[in-house]
Amino acid sequence: MNNFSFYSPTFFEFGQGAEAKTGELIRQFGGTKVLLHYGGGSIRKNGVYGKVIAALTTADIPFTELGGVVPNPRSGLVYEGIELAKKEGVDFILAVGGGSVIDSAKAIAAGVKYDGDFLDFYRKKASIEDALPIGTVLTIAAAGSEGSANSVITDEETQIKKGAYSNKLRPRFSVLNPEFTCTLPAYQTAAGATDIFIHVCKRYFSNTPEVAITDRLCEAVMKTIIYETPRVLRDPNNYDARANIMWAGMIAHNDICGVGREQDWASHHIEHELSAMYDVTHGAGLAVIVPAWMKYVVEKHPERFVPFATEVWGVPLDMPNPIETALRGIERFEAFLKQIGMPSRFSEIGAKKEDIPKLVDKLFANKETEGFYVKLNRDDVTKIYESVADV
Amino acid sequence: MNNFSFYSPTFFEFGQGAEAKTGELIRQFGGTKVLLHYGGGSIRKNGVYGKVIAALTTADIPFTELGGVVPNPRSGLVYEGIELAKKEGVDFILAVGGGSVIDSAKAIAAGVKYDGDFLDFYRKKASIEDALPIGTVLTIAAAGSEGSANSVITDEETQIKKGAYSNKLRPRFSVLNPEFTCTLPAYQTAAGATDIFIHVCKRYFSNTPEVAITDRLCEAVMKTIIYETPRVLRDPNNYDARANIMWAGMIAHNDICGVGREQDWASHHIEHELSAMYDVTHGAGLAVIVPAWMKYVVEKHPERFVPFATEVWGVPLDMPNPIETALRGIERFEAFLKQIGMPSRFSEIGAKKEDIPKLVDKLFANKETEGFYVKLNRDDVTKIYESVADV
Numbered sequence: 067m068n069n070f071s072f073y074s075p076t077f078f079e080f081g082q083g084a085e086a087k088t089g090e091l092i093r094q095f096g097g098t099k100v101l102l103h104y105g106g107g108s109i110r111k112n113g114v115y116g117k118v119i120a121a122l123t124t125a126d127i128p129f130t131e132l133g134g135v136v137p138n139p140r141s142g143l144v145y146e147g148i149e150l151a152k153k154e155g156v157d158f159i160l161a162v163g164g165g166s167v168i169d170s171a172k173a174i175a176a177g178v179k180y181d182g183d184f185l186d187f188y189r190k191k192a193s194i195e196d197a198l199p200i201g202t203v204l205t206i207a208a209a210g211s212e213g214s215a216n217s218v219i220t221d222e223e224t225q226i227k228k229g230a231y232s233n234k235l236r237p238r239f240s241v242l243n244p245e246f247t248c249t250l251p252a253y254q255t256a257a258g259a260t261d262i263f264i265h266v267c268k269r270y271f272s273n274t275p276e277v278a279i280t281d282r283l284c285e286a287v288m289k290t291i292i293y294e295t296p297r298v299l300r301d302p303n304n305y306d307a308r309a310n311i312m313w314a315g316m317i318a319h320n321d322i323c324g325v326g327r328e329q330d331w332a333s334h335h336i337e338h339e340l341s342a343m344y345d346v347t348h349g350a351g352l353a354v355i356v357p358a359w360m361k362y363v364v365e366k367h368p369e370r371f372v373p374f375a376t377e378v379w380g381v382p383l384d385m386p387n388p389i390e391t392a393l394r395g396i397e398r399f400e401a402f403l404k405q406i407g408m409p410s411r412f413s414e415i416g417a418k419k420e421d422i423p424k425l426v427d428k429l430f431a432n433k434e435t436e437g438f439y440v441k442l443n444r445d446d447v448t449k450i451y452e453s454v455a456d457v
Numbered sequence: 458m459n460n461f462s463f464y465s466p467t468f469f470e471f472g473q474g475a476e477a478k479t480g481e482l483i484r485q486f487g488g489t490k491v492l493l494h495y496g497g498g499s500i501r502k503n504g505v506y507g508k509v510i511a512a513l514t515t516a517d518i519p520f521t522e523l524g525g526v527v528p529n530p531r532s533g534l535v536y537e538g539i540e541l542a543k544k545e546g547v548d549f550i551l552a553v554g555g556g557s558v559i560d561s562a563k564a565i566a567a568g569v570k571y572d573g574d575f576l577d578f579y580r581k582k583a584s585i586e587d588a589l590p591i592g593t594v595l596t597i598a599a600a601g602s603e604g605s606a607n608s609v610i611t612d613e614e615t616q617i618k619k620g621a622y623s624n625k626l627r628p629r630f631s632v633l634n635p636e637f638t639c640t641l642p643a644y645q646t647a648a649g650a651t652d653i654f655i656h657v658c659k660r661y662f663s664n665t666p667e668v669a670i671t672d673r674l675c676e677a678v679m680k681t682i683i684y685e686t687p688r689v690l691r692d693p694n695n696y697d698a699r700a701n702i703m704w705a706g707m708i709a710h711n712d713i714c715g716v717g718r719e720q721d722w723a724s725h726h727i728e729h730e731l732s733a734m735y736d737v738t739h740g741a742g743l744a745v746i747v748p749a750w751m752k753y754v755v756e757k758h759p760e761r762f763v764p765f766a767t768e769v770w771g772v773p774l775d776m777p778n779p780i781e782t783a784l785r786g787i788e789r790f791e792a793f794l795k796q797i798g799m800p801s802r803f804s805e806i807g808a809k810k811e812d813i814p815k816l817v818d819k820l821f822a823n824k825e826t827e828g829f830y831v832k833l834n835r836d837d838v839t840k841i842y843e844s845v846a847d848v
Contacts, residue, residue, distance in 0.1 A: 067696075067700040067704075068472070069471060069475065070471050070472060071469065071470055071471070072468075072469040072471065073467075074466075075466035077463075077464045077466075078461075078462065078463040078464070079462055080460060080461050080462070080716070080717065081459070081460025082460060083460070084460065275697070276698075276701070277701070278680075278684055278701045279677070279681045279704050279705045280704075282676070282678070282680050282681050283677045285673070285677065286674045286677045287670070287673070289669075289673050290669045290670045290673050294669060305458075306666070307667075309667070309717070310458065310669045310670045313458075313670050317670065317713070322708070325704075326700070326704070
């Protein structure tokens with residue numbers, strides 16, 4: 067096990083009606099004037115907007131609004147938010163939505179406290195020393211941004227999707243009401259579950275030995291997603307299944323599953339190029355890329371694929387032929403993704419084979435290799451993209 | 458799943474050499490004058506004391522010392538600590554030791570900020586509204602107090618061991634260096650591992666249905682303890698095994714494994730009477746009581762014992778005879794406790810059969826029943842004690 071720090075100070079209020087506490091939570095964490103940040107119209111349609119406004123009004127908290135965050139959130143709106151927050155003198159940002167809204171709020175929070183271009187943080191030209199406090203009301207179980215130190219933004223100028231990381235970005239509080247996720251379309255629900263599962267894969271496929279406790283925690287999240295996702299697709303209003311998925315989504319990404327071990331985010335980055343270029347839902351893009359990555363690297367380095375098969379998918383261990391065991395695990399994962407309606411090919415997500423050189427160029431713009439579990443070069447990534455690109 | 462709040466704001470610095478950061482962590486969390494609280498001589502013998510003093514000196518942090526905490530920490534030293542902290546004007550308490558030292562530090566921290574008798578918090582006559590900030594340098598993997606909101610103190614006047622709970626008691630930071638646990642005697646190591654395992658049992662044996670994610674997390678901790686404990690007893694200097702147990706100890710008790718579900722602390726309370734009366738190591742007392750509790754309640758309410766057997770102990774499910782499956786799980790647990798050198802009878806921990814009426818009287822001094830998974834009355838608890846009392 068490697069040395070590590072772990073810090074997850076977010077206060078979570080979880081369950082039916084939890085949003086009613088939003089106002090008092092803002093007060094508790096020092097907010098007196100709020101920027102309310104959200105996406106498109108869905109929170110108005112499903113009533114979440116009204117409930118949050120009621121909570122703010124009851125607590126007598128003044129707020130100003132900025133909607134319009136799109137999936138794969140864009141730098142343009144972040145600049146607008148920074149300007150608005152400064153002009154209005156807000157001291158707290160409340161994100162109401164999914165990972166895109168929260169990531170956009172985090173970018174605004176850091177940008178307000180920085181004199182330069184906020185994209186410096188995402189281009190690794192500066193590190194985040196300060197940020198406005200933020201709170202969240204979560205409406206999609208997927209990105210885990212409600213408990214994470216991460217934010218991912220698409221630079222509109224270059225169409226490059228990049229991440230920033232700082233404990234300063236961790237929300238002060240997050241309100242998680244699983245009921246809010248019951249109205250999500252099946253595709254969004256499944257893509258979210260895929261994102262959660264794969265957040266844990268990035269941590270599970272590690273070269274660090276002797277991390278039994280985090281191995282078992284990763285498996286706990288994966289087994290929960292495997293069990294609950296088909297149930298919720300059959301019965302979208304199943305509160306308990308929604309609740310288990312929602313809490314698993316937080317645990318998958320606040321890093322309790324990842325401390326003390328090297329992590330491999332290669333397949334995430336390989337996907338980011340797709341979602342930046344084609345505006346694919348991140349979870350759906352991952353459903354295409356991650357099995358392709360697995361099949362490409364498994365023979366080079368089967369080690370972690372064996373417990374993935376035996377512990378997560380219940381494949382019996384064929385000790386003389388561990389690679390067979392490993393392959394059975396990947397096949398079961400692919401079958402699961404298909405069962406829950408996720409895509410597996412470029413054509414299903416609007417990606418084009420002829421764009422592969424451009425995708426690879428963007429991914430390797432500032433680096434020679436990608437990933438740790440198996441180090442990948444341009445040629446490797448090209449082959450991974452090609453393996454799922456339709457002829 | 459029940460509604461819940463979850464808040465675990467402690468900053469964890471984990472790994473070899475982590476204690477060198479103690480001074481800067483105190484500064485970071487606002488401490489300028491420290492009460493250094495510890496137990497007997499062990500931290501001087503194993504060098505931990507010197508390392509912590511060096512870290513405080515390097516960071517130029519003045520401190521005053523109060524040693525002498527004993528296992529099952531006593532109210533007398535807490536009063537002394539409160540007085541000393543007030544007299545010296547300390548603004549931060551650093552606990553260096555195991556659960557007893559940390560629990561004693563928490564009691565002092567709350568007592569300093571309270572005008573009445575600190576035992577009011579433990580007698581449930583008052584709730585903790587404020588406390589001095591505390592930090593910890595952990596030397597035993599067991600109680601989980603380094604990440605928990607709990608403190609347990611023995612009232613010396615009545616010999617009753619009682620707990621208090623408040624998020625105000627959660628340490629600001631905890632330093633976890635697994636090397637510090639390598640010099641522990643085998644019995645203490647095994648008793649600590651037992652305590653960790655059973656902290657999770659209290660959460661696992663719940664009447665709340667539909668808590669898949671926390672079920673899987675509980676199993677993650679239990680499987681880690683089952684795997685690593687025999688290894689560390691055979692090879693006490695195995696750093697990675699020590700590290701996995703130490704981190705499992707935190708996860709077992711910061712409540713990430715327990716949120717959203719009713720918890721049943723009956724067997725903990727039944728044991729507390731033993732450790733208060735005979736000064737038994739808590740984990741060893743639990744090794745005697747918990748299997749006895751399990752055997753007493755399993756036929757009344759087998760439900761949770763079935764996954765305990767199948768998921769934790771790998772017992773095949775005999776669906777027409779689930780009670781048989783359940784019993785196999787309990788038997789494997791008992792065999793494991795024996796394997797790691799834990800006691801199973803009163804005579805091994807110095808407890809006496811003739812004291813049973815007194816133990817029961819103390820347990821039921823202020824209540825009619827104990828526990829939730831199966832509600833126990835005086836007669837039930839008498840039978841549980843009797844089942845492990847030697848003739």
